[in-house]
Amino acid sequence: MxxxxxxxxxxxxxxxxxxxxxxxxxxxxxxxxxxxxxxxxxxxxxxxxxPINGMVKADQLDDDLVWQELDEFVITRELDQHFRKFVGWYLEGVDQKAGSPAGKMGVWISGFFDSGKSHFLKVLSYLLRNRTHTHASQDRAVEFFRAKVPDAMFFADVQRAVADAAVVLFNIDSKADHRTGRDLILRVFLKVLNELQGYSGDRPHIAHMERHFQSRGKLSAFHDAYKRISGTDWLAERDAYQFNRDEVVQALSETLGQSKPAAEKWIDGAEENFSPTVESFCKWVTEYLDSKGPHHRLVFLVDEVGQFIGVDSHLMLNLQTITEELGTICRRRAWVVVTSRRTWTRSWAT
Structure with a gap:
């Protein structure tokens, strides 16, 4: 017609x-x-x-933009298959009993330029996070999919999958610092974990100190001591702590009951002596998950990993090790989902 x-x-x-x-x-x-x-x-x-956003970016989270991306997202036949695969694997982890062997918890999303990888990843983050979004009305993210998913059984699975999860969505290049090394991806993962927990993202050794205070129930006491001594808020000053070294030393000494020389020695050598490993990172992830309850999950959604790694086999091994160790130690309570751009290849007949 x-x-x-x-x-x-x-x-x-x-x-x-x-x-x-x-x-x-x-x-x-x-x-x-x-x-x-x-x-x-x-x-x-x-x-x-x-206005329509022509390029989906992980860090663009304006209310109107999020609403538009959820409202106008179209689940094609191919996307429906991918959603079903992911939700199926994810629910296997949700239903997994304690002590079960580690299983699938790493997802590699590959596609050509402008094929919708980042869009799919971002919508997946909205869905798993399942926050309430406000525009003309108020709706949780999963409600946008009620009309998009005609299969009632599958929609019930989607609702069950979004029950209890923390989601960290980021472009890996925007989070990485200028340093190089085989543990570069580990440092990025640790940074976003620290930010999620409210610790310092730019200073991992300071975040390590804050994590230690938190484990001993003294983080608030340290904040109070620092504010009383310096007259400023710790969260506003921690990334430039070197300029207030004496105040940090005094607050550290009072909070932990250490001598001032011992506190000075720790502060002066903290950055140089802090050397995280994949195993210690996974241990901190497990501690975070345990603090949130037995059914809580953490999902790392990482955009543009393929371009970031390039042909560096050390970075690929670092990512692989992180994913494998998270699967082994966290028992499918922590997930890693990444995107990678495929490239066109040309072949000649000989």
């Missing part, structure tokens, strides 16, 4: 207002007289002149 604009007076039609009616087609009035003149833009539910 084809639709053409034209003028119809109830008896005859002129296509485009110019071509006279012939006997080989019929005309029907689709638009009531009261609504004419009709414009094509009025046939659409949404304003066709609205």
């Amino acid at each position: 084809l639709f053409y604009p034209g003028r119809y007076d109830g008896q005859s039609l002129r296509l485009f207002g110019k071509v006279k009616r012939a006997n080989y087609y019929r005309a029907f009035k689709l638009v009531p007289e009261s609504e004419r003149p009709m414009q094509i833009k009025n046939l659409f539910d949404h304003d066709i002149a609205r």
